[in-house]
Amino acid sequence: MIDITDTFDTSDTSDTSGTSDTSDTSDTSYPNPVSLFRFLIRRLLLTIPILFGITLLSFVIARAVPSDPIVANLGQRAMSDPKIVAAFRAEWGLDKPPHEQYLTYIGNLLQGNLGKSIKSRRPVIEDLKAFLPATIELAASSILVGILMGVTLGVISAVNRNRWVDHIARFISLIGVSLPVFWLALVLLFVFYSRLGWVAGPGRLDPGMIAPPRLTGLMTIDATLAGQWSTLGNALSHLILPSITLGVFTAGLITRVTRSAMLEVLGNDYIRTARAKGLHERMVILKHAFRNALVPVVTVIGFSFANLLAGTVLTEKIFSWPGIGSYAFQASTTLDFQAIMGVSLLIAVIFIATNLVVDLLYFVLDPRMRKT
Amino acid sequence: MQWPTCPFVNNSLPSTRTITRFLRRNPLATIGLIIFAAWVVISVAAPALTRYEPKKQQIAKRLQPPSAEFLFGSDQLGRDVQTRVFYSGRTSLPAGIVVVVVAALIGSAIGAVAGFVGGWLDDVTMRVTEVFLAFPTIILSMTIAAALGPNLSNAVIAMVVVWWPNYTRMVRAQVMQVKTREFVEAARALGAPEWRVLLRNVIPNCIAPVIVLATADLGTAILVFAGLSFLGLGPDPSVPEWGRMIADGIQFFDQWWMALFPGLAIFMVAMAFNFIGDGIRDALDPRLRGN
Numbered sequence: 001m002i003d004i005t006d007t008f009d010t011s012d013t014s015d016t017s018g019t020s021d022t023s024d025t026s027d028t029s030y031p032n033p034v035s036l037f038r039f040l041i042r043r044l045l046l047t048i049p050i051l052f053g054i055t056l057l058s059f060v061i062a063r064a065v066p067s068d069p070i071v072a073n074l075g076q077r078a079m080s081d082p083k084i085v086a087a088f089r090a091e092w093g094l095d096k097p098p099h100e101q102y103l104t105y106i107g108n109l110l111q112g113n114l115g116k117s118i119k120s121r122r123p124v125i126e127d128l129k130a131f132l133p134a135t136i137e138l139a140a141s142s143i144l145v146g147i148l149m150g151v152t153l154g155v156i157s158a159v160n161r162n163r164w165v166d167h168i169a170r171f172i173s174l175i176g177v178s179l180p181v182f183w184l185a186l187v188l189l190f191v192f193y194s195r196l197g198w199v200a201g202p203g204r205l206d207p208g209m210i211a212p213p214r215l216t217g218l219m220t221i222d223a224t225l226a227g228q229w230s231t232l233g234n235a236l237s238h239l240i241l242p243s244i245t246l247g248v249f250t251a252g253l254i255t256r257v258t259r260s261a262m263l264e265v266l267g268n269d270y271i272r273t274a275r276a277k278g279l280h281e282r283m284v285i286l287k288h289a290f291r292n293a294l295v296p297v298v299t300v301i302g303f304s305f306a307n308l309l310a311g312t313v314l315t316e317k318i319f320s321w322p323g324i325g326s327y328a329f330q331a332s333t334t335l336d337f338q339a340i341m342g343v344s345l346l347i348a349v350i351f352i353a354t355n356l357v358v359d360l361l362y363f364v365l366d367p368r369m370r371k372t
Numbered sequence: 373m374q375w376p377t378c379p380f381v382n383n384s385l386p387s388t389r390t391i392t393r394f395l396r397r398n399p400l401a402t403i404g405l406i407i408f409a410a411w412v413v414i415s416v417a418a419p420a421l422t423r424y425e426p427k428k429q430q431i432a433k434r435l436q437p438p439s440a441e442f443l444f445g446s447d448q449l450g451r452d453v454q455t456r457v458f459y460s461g462r463t464s465l466p467a468g469i470v471v472v473v474v475a476a477l478i479g480s481a482i483g484a485v486a487g488f489v490g491g492w493l494d495d496v497t498m499r500v501t502e503v504f505l506a507f508p509t510i511i512l513s514m515t516i517a518a519a520l521g522p523n524l525s526n527a528v529i530a531m532v533v534v535w536w537p538n539y540t541r542m543v544r545a546q547v548m549q550v551k552t553r554e555f556v557e558a559a560r561a562l563g564a565p566e567w568r569v570l571l572r573n574v575i576p577n578c579i580a581p582v583i584v585l586a587t588a589d590l591g592t593a594i595l596v597f598a599g600l601s602f603l604g605l606g607p608d609p610s611v612p613e614w615g616r617m618i619a620d621g622i623q624f625f626d627q628w629w630m631a632l633f634p635g636l637a638i639f640m641v642a643m644a645f646n647f648i649g650d651g652i653r654d655a656l657d658p659r660l661r662g663n
Contacts, residue, residue, distance in 0.1 A: 049499065050502055050503055050506050053499065053500070053502070053503030053506070054503055054506060054507055056503075057503055057504070057507055057512075058507070058515070061512070061515055061516060061519060170400075170650075171400070174400070174643065174646050174647060174650060175643060177591070177642075177646055178591060178595075178639055178642040178643035178646050179639055179642075180595055180598055180599070180602075180615075180618070180635060180638045180639060180642070181599075182598075182599060182602050182615075182618060183618055183631065183634075183635030183638065183639070186618065186621070186622065186631050186635070187632070187635070189625075190625065190628055194625065194626075256650075310508050310510070313510050313511075313514070313599075313603070314599050314602065314603070317603070318622070325510075328508070328510070328511045328514070329514060329603065331511075332511060332514035332515040332518050333514070333518045333603075333604075333605075334518075335515070335518060335519060340511065340515055343508075343511065344507060344508055344511055344512075347508040347511065348506050348507065348508070351506060351508075352506070
């Protein structure tokens with residue numbers, strides 16, 4: 001079985017020099033593969049009814065509402081021509097009874113076919129493949145900003161509890177979650193792009209820049225792989241403002257959770273023990289306290305990352321970022337139901353996958369969880 | 373016959389003394405309350421505090437920068453930005469509050485019944501709740517608002533539809549815990565009917581966490597409402613509303629005052645609610661209490 005005793009600071013009595021590495025045992029002790037496998041299977045089975053529920057809910061909303069997708073997708077003139085309307089209905093299966101439409105959709109879905117978007121007239125799966133990489137790139141850089149700011153502020157805040165540094169850090173984190181993102185985006189664009197000209201503006205590349213050959217769809221990685229250094233620089237410059245916009249909000253959440261998790265851990269006896277035996281304060285904070293505060297911090301990071309991947313409609317709209325959020329906005333406002341269902345499913349899958357990864361990280365971070 | 377009321381009932385809501393002590397210990401929450409109160413006054417007294425009609429257009433004086441005549445400048449139709457920012461509180465504040473209150477009432481009621489009755493009703497309710505929770509919030513609300521047609525009440529309806537499940541889940545858990553307590557058993561032993569036990573004994577003991585969550589949600593609701601409005605899914609464009617004003621401001625990027633002031637207004641209101649909510653959460657979370 002797995003040895004869990006050495007990975008906890010509480011049992012770390014031989015540590016007088018302050019150099020013993022608590023991670024050297026966790027590197028060799030892996031979670032029990034059988035229980036992990038069963039856990040994974042159970043989790044995946046539980047998600048199936050939820051995914052079906054999501055298709056049903058989006059189907060009901062997209063179909064049972066007073067507005068007609070025909071109005072949203074055909075112009076006024078085409079609407080007055082019954083032939084065009086009938087052809088549109090037949091093309092999208094709108095002439096069949098709703099339960100038949102839904103069953104057809106599910107049948108196609110089980111074969112991996114998400115249907116066709118009314119707006120782009122392409123398969124939804126192709127649309128999602130085209131829009132997802134931009135969002136992944138933005139979400140990754142935003143979560144980086146969020147973690148750097150949030151964890152730092154949270155730790156500083158907890159260590160200096162109730163002193164002015166703490167109050168300022170909490171104030172900043174509350175401001176972060178109170179700023180309307182679309183407004184922050186505008187202010188940043190106005191100041192740093194329009195007035196100061198320090199960074200690039202909306203879009204992923206300057207107009208006239210030639211995009212690197214598409215391999216991953218992530219502009220920065222594709223540019224690096226192609227060795228187009230000026231394109232890489234330009235892509236990074238375009239990432240700065242949207243990442244800060246989203247990162248500030250994320251940092252607000254992470255700061256709050258990091259602070260309370262750290263406060264909880266810092267009250268424990270083993271922290272006093274660590275201090276009493278003369279460990280350097282930095283070692284106590286980073287190794288003994290922070291490592292044990294990681295579980296809630298990782299949870300909120302996972303949650304925030306999933307939210308960012310879910311497409312941040314407002315930010316993507318302002319920065320003309322061709323991501324999932326922009327696609328979802330377009331799909332929702334034109335009642336492009338196949339696209340709505342496709343994008344909802346994708347986001348639900350992203351959420352479920354992120355939750356799963358977070359749960360798996362618990363196994364790595366907290367040896368107690370491996371016992372069950 | 374008069375059933376005895378449970379002695380714990382009134383303990384779930386704080387006394388005036390608790391509230392004053394709370395405010396003294398939480399300067400940020402006090403600031404939040406003051407900002408919120410100020411915005412209530414501004415919204416109610418908007419006609420007295422502004423010099424123009426919110427919808428009055430003076431095309432000759434369009435896009436004026438802030439000056440003595442137009443304190444926050446004028447917009448693309450020559451409407452006074454300050455007037456519109458002040459009047460907007462009459463739309464955005466009630467919208468945010470109505471969303472949270474209605475969602476909390478509906479969600480709590482569903483959660484209370486599910487948790488109290490249990491069995492298959494509970495199972496079905498929780499599966500439905502999970503689907504709503506797994507559904508991407510912004511897409512769901514955008515789709516509903518777009519499908520019902522963009523206007524104020526539909527934006528509020530769309531938000532309520534995505535907002536209730538959090539309350540359902542929380543209240544259900546709370547009810548399941550409370551319903552096993554002795555005073556509930558005592559009420560039953562005295563012969564009180566089930567609905568009465570639920571209404572008079574169980575629900576009053578589950579209210580406190582709902583209030584905490586609702587206060588913390590108000591700031592988010594204001595932000596989401598402004599966001600929907602910004603996307604063109606809120607009230608009619610002629611109605612002064614902060615999110616919509618910012619959307620107009622994007623069209624006139626160099627006229628920074630058009631977007632700056634409504635944005636500051638949203639920010640202040642959301643911050644006020646977050647200050648209050650954070651203070652309440654801190655006060656109630658024993659792990660975060662000072663030594």
